Every structure is written in C-alpha cells, then in structure tokens.
Amino acid sequence: MQTLEKIGEEKIVQWLIKNIPSHGSNVLLGNGHDAAVIRLKGKYAFKTDTLVVTKMLNGVSLEDLGWKAVCACASDLATVGAKPLYSTISVCAPRTLLFKELKSLFYGIKQALSHIGAVLVGGDLSENPLISVSVNLLGEISGKYYGRTGSKPGDLIAVSREFGLEPLGLKILLKEIDITNEKLQKRSLHDFLRPLPEVDYGVVLGKLGFIHSCTDSSDSLAISIKNLIGSQLDAVIERLPTHPLLYTLDKKLVENLVLYGGEEYALVFTYDEKDDKRLKRALNKIGRDRIIIGRVKEGSGKILLKGKKTRVIKARGWRQFQSKS
Numbered sequence: 001m002q003t004l005e006k007i008g009e010e011k012i013v014q015w016l017i018k019n020i021p022s023h024g025s026n027v028l029l030g031n032g033h034d035a036a037v038i039r040l041k042g043k044y045a046f047k048t049d050t051l052v053v054t055k056m057l058n059g060v061s062l063e064d065l066g067w068k069a070v071c072a073c074a075s076d077l078a079t080v081g082a083k084p085l086y087s088t089i090s091v092c093a094p095r096t097l098l099f100k101e102l103k104s105l106f107y108g109i110k111q112a113l114s115h116i117g118a119v120l121v122g123g124d125l126s127e128n129p130l131i132s133v134s135v136n137l138l139g140e141i142s143g144k145y146y147g148r149t150g151s152k153p154g155d156l157i158a159v160s161r162e163f164g165l166e167p168l169g170l171k172i173l174l175k176e177i178d179i180t181n182e183k184l185q186k187r188s189l190h191d192f193l194r195p196l197p198e199v200d201y202g203v204v205l206g207k208l209g210f211i212h213s214c215t216d217s218s219d220s221l222a223i224s225i226k227n228l229i230g231s232q233l234d235a236v237i238e239r240l241p242t243h244p245l246l247y248t249l250d251k252k253l254v255e256n257l258v259l260y261g262g263e264e265y266a267l268v269f270t271y272d273e274k275d276d277k278r279l280k281r282a283l284n285k286i287g288r289d290r291i292i293i294g295r296v297k298e299g300s301g302k303i304l305l306k307g308k309k310t311r312v313i314k315a316r317g318w319r320q321f322q323s324k325s
Contacts, residue, residue: 004102005095009125012102020110022121027086030121038086038121043141045082049073053131057173062101062131064193066108069133074116075197075216075265080146081206082139083199084118089135092128105133116199143206146269148227150212155270155296157228157235158279160198162243162291163221164254165191167261177253184245195265202267204282214269220317222259224268225294225303234299237313238306241266241291259305260316270296 004012013032022030029037051069074084089109093102113120118137169192171177172185179185198216205211217224225235246254271279276292283289305313 002099003095004093004097004099004127007099012099012125015103016106016123016125020106020113020120022119024119027119027121030119031123038138043145045077045080045139045141045145046136047073047076047139048134048136049076050132050134059173059189060193061108062105063108063111065131066105066110066133067112067194068108069135070109070112070116070118070137071195071197071265072218073135073137074112074118074199075195075218077137077139078198078202078265078267079214079216080139080141081143081202081211081214082141082145083203084116084137084139086121086138087113087118087136088121089123089133090126091123091134092126092130092132094129094131095127097131105131109133109135116197141206142203144209144211145206146211146214148213148215149230151228151230151233151270151296152212152272153233153296153298154273155212156273156276156292157225157237157268157270157294157296158290158292159217159221159241159269160201160267160288160290161241163217163241163264163266164243164246164257164261166195166263166265167192167257168246169193170261170263171257181245181248184248187245192263195263197265198267200286201283201288204286204288205267205269205279208275208279208282210271210275210278212270212272214267217264217266217268218262220260220262220315221264221268222303222313222315223262223317226301226315228268228270229296229299229301229303231301232299234297234302234304235294236297236304236306237294239293240305241293259313262317 169188
C-alpha cells in the first residue's frame, strides 16, 4: 500500500495537476505554479473555510469530507449572492495516509467544485498529524449583495428549504439515535454527507435586489435568526420549517433538530412583505420556493416561538471555542 511518505510531494502534486486541471479563459496561471493569476472585473466575494478531521466516523469517507469542505464554503458565498468561480485548497495530512485515501478526498473536492461551477486554480499540500482541508472560494456578485445586518421591523423571515434531516443524519452516525424507518435513515445520512449549498438560490436573491439580510443555517436555525435580528429587533417565529419525513418522530426531538441541530446549508433571510410575490415568481423560475417562518418586530434581540403558549427560545447551536452548545 502506497503511503504519502512513499509517494512524495512532487508526484502527489503532479497527480493533482493532471486530475484536477485549471481551465477557463480568465485563468492566466493555475495549478502547478507558485500562485494563481486570474483576470477579474466587477464585484467579488471571498471566503475561507476549514475542516479539521479529529476522528473518522464509521460511514463517513474522505470523499464525503472533501465534498462537505467545499460546500460549506460555497454556502457562505451564497449568503451574499455570489456565484463561485475560483478556488484554492490547502490540505494537511499525515505521511502515513494512504495515497488512495488522499485521492478519495480530492475526488470529493473535485465533484463539489464541479457541482458549484468553480475551478481549482491552486493550493498547498502539507504534512500534519491531523487531516485538514482549507477551502478558499472567490465568487462573482452580479446583483446586489447583502449581509446579516439589514433586517427591519415588519420584515418577513423566510428560509430556502425544510430543516431537520442533516442533523438527524449526524445523530445516526454518532449512534445517538436509532431510526427504524429505512427511508428516513437513508435520506438523513445522504443529506448530512452530501449537503447542497444554495448557490443558485442566493444568486436569484441578489439579482432581485430587495433582500434586507441573509445568512446560512450551518450553525443552527436559532443562531441564524439571532444573527439577523441582533440586539435591537425581535423575531416572532410562527411555524418551524420541518421536513415532512420527520413527522413520525418525537415532537420535542424534531423541534430540537430543526432549531438547534445545525449542519444545514439552507438560507435564512428577511425582506419586505410587499416584495413577496416578486420573490415567489423569481424562485419558481428555478423550480424553487420560499418558506415564510415568521416576522421581524422591534425589540431587544429575543426569538419568540409561537405555539399554544408563546415562549422565548435561546440561540443555541454550534459555536467555536465553546465546550457546550
């Protein structure tokens, strides 16, 4: 079995150049050079995202991790309406890693880049005890860009799709839950391992030009909503965007998955109600829709969940450098 130590950096890089070539009329220098050179004009967004592998879970391949690393980065570009164009990727791996395993990682990266329409123009390969993948993406903004801080009282809060399957897939892999419904188990695992960033959806929002604020839900829906309202507004959540396949599960479990699970790459955004028909028409052209989950009002940063009794929910989910979510 050939390890990276036996293959050596030069042959690995040659394999990468051959199997993931740089292409495109605006790529002046790509893979195989000390730096990439590309021709640009217009508005662009740049994003870096890092995935560190501390432990491999049964059922998760390096190919899956390569896919997830790219798509997590692309999801952040989608939040500002940017279409990914170019990528550089830095991979760290132990010398004992098998070459076929590194190939698997890069196959996942290659598939994901192809899916989002981006070209790999360079990167770096280094030795480290842990496997890590740092993805850099440059995306073009053809419409209006928007961030997290534009919500206004009266705005609708909407999401791009239903929630809950991805975090359930993670719980299944961690053996924290046993799902007997084969269809639900299979779909949840697939959606967790092969998430789809909302690239085209984000571009549509940008071209419309009336979105007030937007973020993705990778850390959790609750955190995403909190990021959009800050400390001067409240969010009143009238319905949860629960995936229909989850309705057979315990109600409290489902609520926790949808609100706090994370691992989702849906868009969460706000806009004026008067623009809703235009939004719906534009999304229908790409075969999509929006799910309205609530409304913004004046307040002090609270998230209010309506039900038999309205209650305040906390912005829990994934936070870096914290021992508890």
